[in-house]
Amino acid sequence: MRFDRVIRNAMVATASDTFAADIGIQGGRIVQIGLDLPPGAEEYDAAGRFVTPGGVDAHCHLDQPMEPPLRMADDFDTGTRAAACGGTTTVIAFAAQRKGESLRAAVHDYHRRAEGRAHIDHAFHLIVSDPTEAVLAQELPALIGEGYTSFKIYMTYDDLKLDDGQILDVLDVARRHDAMAMIHAENADCIEWLTRRLEAGGRTAPRFHAHARPMLVEREATHRAIALSELVDVPILIVHVSGREAVEQIRWARSHGLNVFAETCPQYLLLTADDLGIDDSYQGARCVCSPPPRNRENQEVIWQGLADGLFTVFSSDHAPFKYDAPEGKKPGGEEVPFRHIPNGIPGIETRLPLLFSYGVLDGRLTINRFVELTSTNPAKAYGLHPRKGTIAVGADADLVVWDATPRTIRNVDLHHAVDYTPYEGVNVKAWPALTLSRGIVVWDGKNFHPQGGRGQFLRRGRPSLLPARPIKETP
Ligand code: URP
Ligand code: ZN
C-alpha cells in the first residue's frame, strides 16, 4: 500500500493507550498503525513527540446572529483558522433559534454562514429558545433525525431562557429521540434581582458582573437542572461549570446514579474574578463571561474534577467579541454598565496548549485523560465517535504533533479576529507543531495553510455516551 502520508516515530496517545508507532494515511483516513510502515508520498518525522487526535471543541460560538450593534468577531473562516492553529480539527458551534423563529430557519441561516468558509470539519448544536408545539412535535425530532443530535437549553438570558415547564418539555424530546441536552445553569431571576440592586447602588463597572452571578446562582440552577432531568429520566450535560458549588451538585447527582455529564473551560482554571477588575476600570470587560471566573480555591476544585473523572469534556466556550469596538465589549462605542457588556471570551486557539501545559506537563493530568477530555469524550458525547476523537484505523486522519518548546501567548501571534486574548503573557510549555485535518496540513507550527470550504459539515449520530436502554413512557 502506498500511503499519501506517514507520520513516523510518533508517541501515539489515545484516551486509553500510549505507544510508539508510525501512522499511515490515505484518502484522509488512518489506514495503518504500526512499526516500520512503508514510505508515503509525504513523510513527517514526529521524532518521539506525542501525537494526539485532533481536538474536538464542542462548545464554541461563531458568527452567531446578535442584536445590533453587537457582532461576533469570528466567523467560520477566522474561527476555524484559529482552531486549527491551536490543534483543534472539529468544532461544534450553535445554530440559535430566536424567539418567534422556527428552528429550521435558524439551521438554514447557520448553514449559509458556514458554507464555503470552514477550514476544518464542523457540526451544529441547536439552541432551543422557543419550544412551540411545532418545535417539540415536529421540528426538533426531525432535526435530531437529520444529525443535529444535541441542543442547548438556557436557564438565563432574557432572549434565550426557558422556564421549568418548557425545560421539561424539551428534555422529554431529548429522551424520546436520543439527543444530548446541554444546559446553561444560572438562575435568571436571582441575576436580575442582584443586578438591579447593584445598579441602584451605582455599582455598574465590569467587575460587578461577578457580583451579580455568585456561585449560589449557578448552584441553584445546577440543582434544578439535575432535578428536572431526573424527573424526565434523561441524561444532561451541564456546560461551563465554574467552581465548587456546581461541582458538588454534580457529584451528588452521580452518587445517586444519575447520568449527569459536565463540561468546564480554560477560564475556570486560569482566570479569577479579579480579571474582571479590582477597581472600576473598564479593562475587565475583556473577561466578562458567564458564569464568571471564581477564585484560586475554585480553580483547584475544577482541576480535581478534571483529574478524577467528574468532568466529561473540556471546551473553549469561545465567544469572540472585540474589546475596543462598537460591535463588541463597548457597544455603540460606549463603556456601558456590566448588564450590557456582551458575555463571552475568546479561547478556541489556546484551549489545547493551556491544558496540555498546565494539565499534562505540570503533572495534573495524564496524556490519556487530556485526550479523553479534549477529543474522545466530546466526540462520544455528540455523536462523532469513532470517526472523530481517536487514533485508529478507519478514523479520520485528524492529528496533532506536539512540540514541547516553551512560549508566551501573545495576541499578535493568534489567528482569531479578536483584538485581545485573556491569556496575554501567559507562558505555555507546548504548542502544536503540526495539525492535520483529514490528512491535510492546516498548521505546520509556524504557518496556517488555508483550506476555506474544505471543512465538511458533519451529520452526527446518536451520542454514544447516552446509556443504551429502552425508552420508558412518561407517567
Ligand atoms: O459568557 C458566555 N459563556 N458566553 C457565551 C454564551 C454561553 O452562554 O455560553
Ligand atoms: Zn452558556
Ligand code: ZN
Ligand atoms: Zn457558550
